[in-house]
Amino acid sequence: MNTKFKTLFVIIAVSLLTACGSSNTPSGNAGAVTLTLAGYSTPAEAYAKIIPLFTAYWKAQKNQDVTFETSYAGSGAQSRAVIGGLDADVVALSLEGDVTNIAKADLIKRDWQAIAPNKGIVSTSIVAFAVRKGNPKNIHDWADLAQPGLEVLTPDPKTSGGAQWNILALYGAALRGKVTGVPANDETAATNFLVSVLKNVTALDKDARSSITNFETGNGDVAITYENEVLLGQQRGQDYEVIIPSSTIKIQTPVAVVDVVSDKHGTTEVADAFVKFLFTKDAQQIFAEYGYRSEDPDVAAATAGQFPAVTDLFTIDDVFGGWKEAKTKYFSDTGIYVQAISEAQK
Amino acid sequence: MTTTTPSLAIKDTPHRAPWGRWGIKSAAFTYLIVLLLIPLSVIFQDGLKDGLVNLWGSISLPIAWAALRLTLWTSALMAVINAVMGTLTAYVLVRYSFPGKSFLNAIVDLPLAIPTLVTGVMLVVLYGPQSIIGGWFKDQLGWQIIFAPPGIILALLFVNFPFVVRAVQPVLESLDRESEEAAATLGAGSARIFWQVTLPALWSSIASGALLSFARAIGEFGAIVIVAGNIPFRSQTAAIYVFGEVESSNRQGASAMSIVMLSLAFVLVLFVDWLRKRGRKERTA
Numbered sequence: 001m002n003t004k005f006k007t008l009f010v011i012i013a014v015s016l017l018t019a020c021g022s023s024n025t026p027s028g029n030a031g032a033v034t035l036t037l038a039g040y041s042t043p044a045e046a047y048a049k050i051i052p053l054f055t056a057y058w059k060a061q062k063n064q065d066v067t068f069e070t071s072y073a074g075s076g077a078q079s080r081a082v083i084g085g086l087d088a089d090v091v092a093l094s095l096e097g098d099v100t101n102i103a104k105a106d107l108i109k110r111d112w113q114a115i116a117p118n119k120g121i122v123s124t125s126i127v128a129f130a131v132r133k134g135n136p137k138n139i140h141d142w143a144d145l146a147q148p149g150l151e152v153l154t155p156d157p158k159t160s161g162g163a164q165w166n167i168l169a170l171y172g173a174a175l176r177g178k179v180t181g182v183p184a185n186d187e188t189a190a191t192n193f194l195v196s197v198l199k200n201v202t203a204l205d206k207d208a209r210s211s212i213t214n215f216e217t218g219n220g221d222v223a224i225t226y227e228n229e230v231l232l233g234q235q236r237g238q239d240y241e242v243i244i245p246s247s248t249i250k251i252q253t254p255v256a257v258v259d260v261v262s263d264k265h266g267t268t269e270v271a272d273a274f275v276k277f278l279f280t281k282d283a284q285q286i287f288a289e290y291g292y293r294s295e296d297p298d299v300a301a302a303t304a305g306q307f308p309a310v311t312d313l314f315t316i317d318d319v320f321g322g323w324k325e326a327k328t329k330y331f332s333d334t335g336i337y338v339q340a341i342s343e344a345q346k
Numbered sequence: 347m348t349t350t351t352p353s354l355a356i357k358d359t360p361h362r363a364p365w366g367r368w369g370i371k372s373a374a375f376t377y378l379i380v381l382l383l384i385p386l387s388v389i390f391q392d393g394l395k396d397g398l399v400n401l402w403g404s405i406s407l408p409i410a411w412a413a414l415r416l417t418l419w420t421s422a423l424m425a426v427i428n429a430v431m432g433t434l435t436a437y438v439l440v441r442y443s444f445p446g447k448s449f450l451n452a453i454v455d456l457p458l459a460i461p462t463l464v465t466g467v468m469l470v471v472l473y474g475p476q477s478i479i480g481g482w483f484k485d486q487l488g489w490q491i492i493f494a495p496p497g498i499i500l501a502l503l504f505v506n507f508p509f510v511v512r513a514v515q516p517v518l519e520s521l522d523r524e525s526e527e528a529a530a531t532l533g534a535g536s537a538r539i540f541w542q543v544t545l546p547a548l549w550s551s552i553a554s555g556a557l558l559s560f561a562r563a564i565g566e567f568g569a570i571v572i573v574a575g576n577i578p579f580r581s582q583t584a585a586i587y588v589f590g591e592v593e594s595s596n597r598q599g600a601s602a603m604s605i606v607m608l609s610l611a612f613v614l615v616l617f618v619d620w621l622r623k624r625g626r627k628e629r630t631a
Contacts (some may be wrong), residue, residue, distance in 0.1 A: 074593070076593050076594070076595075077593070080595075101595070151475075156576055156590060158590030158591070158593055158594045159589060159590050159593035159594070160593075201577065202493050202575055202577075203493050203575035203576065203577070204575065204576045204577055204582075205576070206571055206576070206589070206593075210572075214470075217470060217471065217474065217476070218474065218476035218477075219470070219474055219475060219476060219492075219493075331594070333407060333596075333599075338409065341409075341577070341578050341579075342408060342409065342578065342579060345577065345578065345579035345580050
């Protein structure tokens with residue numbers, strides 16, 4: 001009786017294991033590899049088009065099949081998931097800090113910004129406004145967001161990387177003297193301006209997508225968001241308009257190979273190749289189709305008509321001395337944003 | 347696996363009973379420990395790892411404190427409305443007969459089955475500033491429903507609808523109607539009978555239903571995150587605050603607030619349990 005049970009158990013266990021094993025290597029191709037990509041939510045559509053190009057390229061180059069597993073969620077959530085054990089070979093996130101956190105958890109050993117082209121910044125966009133069709137509230141620049149009674153949407157900087165870009169774009173424009181009525185390099189004046197805009201904010205949604213969806217539902221007069229989100233919304237048939245302020249921040253979103261994971265999988269070579277591929281003209285062209293401003297000079301020139309030039313475009317390094325400093329100064333518990341939102345509700 | 351055949355009856359022969367009881371008990375305890383106690387203790391350990399002073403520091407931040415206050419008063423107001431209207435609903439469902447009664451009775455539990463996120467979206471579409479109803483309230487009365495505390499209360503009422511109804515209903519059904527009839531023959535009007543005879547028998551079940559809904563409301567997230575607008579000091583509740591702290595990698599702050607919420611809920615549930623026991627004693631007495 002007992003031995004019979006044991007044999008039965010072993011048979012079931014073995015057949016289950018082999019079933020699992022065979023599903024991992026499709027079509028019995030011994031050399032096939034799987035890459036797992038963990039990305040933030042907005043470039044999902046662009047990656048869906050780039051991945052087939054890469055698999056064809058890799059097949060031609062190395063005669064090896066690559067299958068992709070992809071997962072898209074908020075940048076911070078993805079970063080925590082990877083640290084918590086999500087076996088991603090490649091991450092594409094919206095904030096440099098989210099990649100840095102993975103490196104701090106000892107999952108990225110190499111200098112990822114030195115290995116990838118363009119310091120790992122694969123796609124860029126700018127902070128812009130979405131307004132209702134015909135721009136009924138006459139919104140053209142930052143100063144217009146402070147008019148009393150206007151309803152403004154922006155995501156919550158506590159939970160959204162996009163929201164942090166928004167706040168820094170506003171604050172940077174103010175510091176650079178590009179907001180009417182706010183003197184340049186005057187932190188008190190810039191903070192006061194931030195307070196007056198935050199007074200108009202009716203909802204701080206949890207991420208950039210929820211915020212734009214809320215706007216699409218009909219709430220708010222203006223949504224501060226990524227330019228590519230507005231362009232993508234228009235491609236999907238939304239009739240809102242994009243307004244580009246005279247001064248705004250360049251949003252830089254990084255990719256990196258999580259080399260500790262890819263070494264374990266034996267996929268570092270193909271992961272590196274994939275990251276490099278994202279900077280080719282073919283891939284950059286696809287990013288441009290989905291509303292991202294390309295860093296590749298040729299692609300940028302070819303798509304210039306689609307992306308109006310910004311009078312005063314600045315980066316986080318230019319104005320804020322990089323993400324690390326900006327995080328503590330603006331978004332910590334005692335940071336400028338927290339003070340401003342408290343002040344705005346008094 | 348040789349001799350222990352499961353017995354069907356609970357009342358077993360004396361020499362086997364301890365084993366069966368022991369098995370059931372240990373299964374239940376293991377389940378409780380693995381699923382509840384261990385995760386809960388992790389939260390406590392996380393929040394307390396920097397000591398009570400830091401826990402207090404995290405809670406007494408103005409934003410955290412405002413979020414907690416908002417959560418408590420909206421949940422309390424919801425519990426009061428829920429107590430009154432839930433009792434009324436239960437009374438109508440038990441004491442009156444009308445067409446569609448069993449249909450209505452079945453609807454009561456539906457809020458438990460709908461993802462609360464969907465509830466939130468539905469409420470925004472229905473009462474948002476751009477909707478007919480929400481627009482009317484805003485233009486005529488100057489009331490903002492969505493992205494303001496009224497929206498939070500509406501969402502809480504919706505998701506907690508069944509609690510009071512389902513707590514009161516069985517008590518009302520099992521209530522001995524003789525005393526009501528006696529009161530009627532003594533000349534008491536129906537209003538007086540309700541206030542002086544029926545309601546006193548229902549108090550403990552109303553209170554336990556309302557408190558349970560209050561405890562659940564403290565932690566409500568899905569519906570609120572859509573409906574409230576999440577503006578600190580104005581419409582950000584404790585659960586959303588916790589989410590923000592988790593997302594900005596401040597686990598200690600998140601756990602500190604969670605400990606406060608958990609402790610409140612725990613005290614409430616203990617109180618509910620005590621009320622139930624008292625209610626049972628009163629009914630059997």
